[in-house]
Amino acid sequence: MTAVTTEQMTTTPTTGPGAxxxxxxxxxxxxxxxxxGPTGLFAAFYAGLRGAKTQVIDALEEAGGALTAIYPEKYIYDVIGFPKVLAKDFVERCLAQxxxxxxxxxxxxxxxxLERLDDGLIRLGTSRGERFSRTVIxxxxxxxxxxxxxxxxxxxxxxxxxxxYFAKRVEDFRxxxxxxxxxxxxxxDWAVTLEPVARHVTLIHxxxxxxxxxxxxxxxxxxxxLRFPGCETVAVRAGSDGxxxxxxxxxxxxETHDIAAQELIVAIGFVADLGPLKTWGFEIQRNQVVVDPLTMATNIPGVFAAGDIATYQAKFKLIATGAAEAVTxxxxxVTSYDPKARLDAGHSTTIMEKRDKVTAATAN
Ligand SMILES: Cc1cc2nc3c(=O)[nH]c(=O)nc-3n(C[C@H](O)[C@H](O)[C@H](O)COP(=O)(O)OP(=O)(O)OC[C@H]3O[C@@H](n4cnc5c(N)ncnc54)[C@H](O)[C@@H]3O)c2cc1C
Known part of the structure; x- marks a missing residue:
């Protein structure tokens, strides 16, 4: 997978004269x-289509959100254009786009x-410094x-x-x-995926x-x-190699049972923690940010939300719906920082054709 890594990221300075x-x-x-994640990456593509100067910030070392962190080797069947696609391959396509x-x-x-400054800009404090933006999604x-x-x-x-707790490469279990x-x-998913590769797979639940x-x-x-229901792990053992x-x-x-295991994948769920987001002043419902589904605007002016983090009536937490929300x-x-801009930019074909013509004319 050619995911963007920390080393490859753009190192634009946060401050400096005339940046x-x-x-x-x-x-x-x-x-x-x-x-x-998939929503942020698609939003980044679409923002570029609208001519916006865009940055994407993620706490993880690799792009792809849940797909990279939780289920890179799981198949996805319900994204447009792919009858069946591995999560990590889908992330690669999202990055290319x-x-x-x-x-x-x-x-x-x-x-x-996250704070709105007196001049209308939004200041983001990050683990690496400060970032400034006209709008935030x-x-x-x-x-x-x-x-x-x-x-x-x-x-x-x-x-x-x-x-x-995060299994990534099937080959590690061969x-x-x-x-x-x-x-x-x-x-x-992991049990089914590893069954043909591993010597022996036991599922305890x-x-x-x-x-x-x-x-x-x-x-x-x-x-x-299969060891279920009512089965639970009570002890682990290390060999002389640690x-x-x-x-x-x-x-x-x-009754207790001892079994051999060189690899143990613990997949008993995740604790979702909005962490710092909770303190930014959003209206929060069940650990999600409430938005107006017509605009995806949050209660903070200039700040929008899309994907799994955003909630409204009849919300579906899916990659496909996240992409649609990203467009909105x-x-x-765009119209919030540039009121003269059209809300609907039209079709990508038209935009890209115009852009290619301008590029060709500039080159001549
Ligand atoms: C096991 C499993 C299987 C699934 N299967 C499917 C499926 O088949 N089809 C489908 O459509 N959906 C599926 N989903 C749901 C799908 O993965 C989500 O809908 C999708 O990942 C949402 O994308 P997102 O970009 O909104 O959020 P995420 O993918 O969760 O990405 C959010 C990103 O934001 C970053 N972040 C969070 N807080 C901060 C912060 N303060 N600063 C910087 N970065 C931050 C995180 O590090 C993360 O990378 C599945 C989910 C799971 C768990």
Missing amino acids: DGTGDGRDIFDITIIGA ADRSDPTIRLNEEVTE VCAGVGAFEPKRLTVDGVKELEGHGVH DKDVVIVGGGDSAV RSKFRAHEGTVAELEASSVD HLSGLTFKDAAG AVNHA
Whole structure:
């Protein structure tokens, strides 16, 4: 995958004389997008289509949001134009599309503060300094997400030594004894994905599966050793090399079982934490930012939200709906900093053709 990494990010200075031609040293963007998940990346492309000077800021080291962090090797079936696509491949396409608009992408940078200044600009305080923008589109998903941890003695010491909360590469599990804990989409997807690759896969779960029916059917037809309901991990063991070597689980009858495991994937869910976003003055409902669905505007002037972070009546948290919301947010952001601009820019074909003509005329 050719995801943009921290090293590749644009290193535009936050301050410096005349960075934007205003002479006051502030590098001012038309639109700043918080979050480089699928919604943020599509918003970045669309903002470029509208001619906006755009930056995208994400706390994670790689772009792609939940798709990169939680399920890079899971297939997605409900995004337009792809009958079936791996999440990591979809992120690659999103990045290539965003790249057409040449946004500044800043990774490994958390936005911690948002305030409107007296001159109407928005100041973002980040883990790397200050950023300035005419408008902001918050595409922050569920905020900073943290996996729920397994509360078993010794498991913390084995994180990175066989215990995973984010599994990324299938190849890391080849020919290993793998145990997966959990019963949601992530756990079931990983069990099905690793079954043909690993030596042996065991799935341990406390209750019923809460995953997509089709994948559960696939799981039940596979050779995965299913230990549910009422089963839970009670101990982990390390080998002499300090790497995970096995674990003990208790079944519904209270009987304990020792099994070999070189790799343990804990997929028991995430704790969503909006973190600093909660303090910026948004109207928040159930950990989401309330928006007007006609404009995607939040209650803070000049600040819009799209994707999983945004809520309104009858909201669907999907990649496809996030993309549509991004278009609405960008169009309204553009008319908010440039009231003379048209709300509807028309079709991309027309815009790109005009742009290509201008480029050709300038070149001659
Ligand atoms: C297991 C699983 C399977 C799924 N399968 C599907 C599917 O098949 N089809 C589908 O349509 N949807 C699916 N979804 C849902 C889909 O992943 C989300 O709808 C989508 O990721 C939302 O995109 P987003 O860009 O709004 O947010 P996210 O992808 O969550 O990205 C948000 C980004 O914002 C960043 N961020 C947050 N706070 C800050 C901050 N303060 N400063 C800087 N950066 C910040 C985060 O680091 C993150 O990178 C699935 C979700 C899960 C968990």
